[in-house]
Amino acid sequence: MKRTHITTALTTALLTLSAGSFAAAPDWSKVPAAKLTVFYPGASPIEWITKGSEHGGARGLKKGESCTSCHAEEVADMGKKIVTGQKNEPHVIKGKAGAIPVSVQASHDGANLYLRFTWKQPAGGADKMDKDNAVKLAVMFEDNKITRANLSGCWETCHADARTMPEGKDDKKTKYVTDGSLASGKFYDLIQWTSKGGKFDGYVADKRVMEGGKALVDAKGEKKGDEWSVVFTRKLTGGDGDVALAAGKTVNFGFAIHDDHTAGRYHQVSLGYTLGLDAKADVTAAKQ
Template identity: 75%
Template structure:
């Protein structure tokens, strides 16, 4: 009898531990949206809004999104910048101009699942800026509290004085939001996976912080043949620095890939989109 009780208790512990890690959805049943991440060169928010070289300032004032103008031409934009024709004073020979990424999302009532898959571009063969990671993928969520985030996506965190930008004076200055404040809700929730096996849960407010979040459960990635597949599991609820998600809610969403051992600004980025939880969005996470 005593052994039976012990066995039952052990079984309960195993089942309880397993329930903390919900199974990922059947991705074959989840629709994918193809999003082109492109090489942005040195195109900070200040360049977009000054209005002398880019018509985006007028469009933003009218409430038009960057995606509404550029969604179908991101690959061509990437070619101009990767080649050095525009907004890239130090082009990298052979740098991929863009990466076509399939983005999928689903939830189970407790967790959000995000899946990113793409074909590995040809290597440029330049210096390994990040010697530890061939690839990194990050995505950001924003709760409609940062002015302009619904129009320009993650560009509200990209400034001309950040490190690795031509006008940078501080090599430690990272992404930030003007007047960013976590307590006041003015921040981007940031999650990252690295090919070395790292996972980070942080935020971007007055500076970028790569830790402290409580929502990330798991981030896994692998290369299958010539295709990368990265899957995040994130609690819908979180803590400080985590955007709270719930059915019927839509938030701003964007992602970036550091390909070919890249670091800093030498990444590929998406435009800004919306992620809806059981509601309309550019990408919708339906319950499974």
């Protein structure tokens, strides 16, 4: 009898511990949504952004004005102009959407951050660059260590010499941060979901690395009718290449959608925003 009682007690304890180790998604009906629009940026690397003779906003950037403060209300118009080849796009993709409105929700439970993105599938029909994935969604966080990241968002990782850029000569060169390194803290934490079922946890420093992160717990997505929904579950702390999050803290935040089987630079991107845990930000993750 004693052994039976001990075995039963241990089994109950293990089941309880196991159940508690799984993250439970929040009640999304109680989480407010930020309405953010991703747009087609074409060939607009940071070198173009900061060149005053080509981009009028370069002067404002030098004064400390963010891209969002100037362009938040016109991202759809910018995307339309670029996607049709009127500006910064030498290789027009017929039928590609200039912009996609996205609802972004965030919450946390003290141990995990939950991010949910929902949007309606726009019309497409272009050649399939990525035949395996109809959609990919990537999110990047930055811990206020990279110069200008609070102003330019993820553009500090986008350079003219990267692959698929008109000036790119090296097919292996992807996103990177000038003078970036994990040791200095100058990096972007990167997580990604793919419609094929893949999930990646990496970073962008002196180069882009799609693995090694310890914070991403899960990434799930589905399409119901014409609407996509993607949910990330991420631990607040991880390891090298993972930006540490905590209640009261705000970090720089941006995301990108590779729509209609696209790859490389042919994605839809957000401007730079802020994400706060129990803190005022463009997207606030309140504890639930």
